[in-house]
Amino acid sequence: MKFLHIDGSSREDGNASTLAKYLLQDLPFEEIALRDYQIQLITDERHSEQGFVPLGDDYDRLLPTFLEADYVVFSSPIYWYGLSAQLKAFIDRWSESMRIVPDFQAKIKHKKVFLIIVGGDDPYRKGLPTVQQFEYIAEFLELDLQGHLIGIGNKPDDILQDHIALNQAKQINQQLQHIKESVQ
8 A cells, every 4th residue: 555645835844744744654655745846837738739748847757656656645735725836736737647648547546635735824714715626626537535634834833733633634544554454
């Protein structure tokens, strides 16, 4: 069973990433910190004859890791009431993959995913459109959205004061530990 954390924060050890690592604690997971890679913005060539032109960035290097994971935890700070640009750019490139990667949709269909978002401006209310956006992405691609966590945090390590989010992450972790043990 392969676990993957895709960190959409522009800050190392950001609050959303910290919460994701809390959720994945004691599980063997790989991490992709998108801030460490160059992922170009998509140029929509879905409907052109030539299709997508290779961009020569890191996206193609990261895609196999995503495809191989059984469980993927996406984490993002809430930037201007949405996903971070880094995470959104990665997801936007799935349009390209749908056209050029053989069976891309079949490969990710039913992949188990979680969304973790953390913000400082009433995130339990103002983060809901971000959750809804991710729900629509999951629905369209038939990803198995296992759930989402919303945390409160602005400055580094603020999330450590959000005991509700930490307890929810711990509960999910226990469920994942149980699933991992039952598969072994």
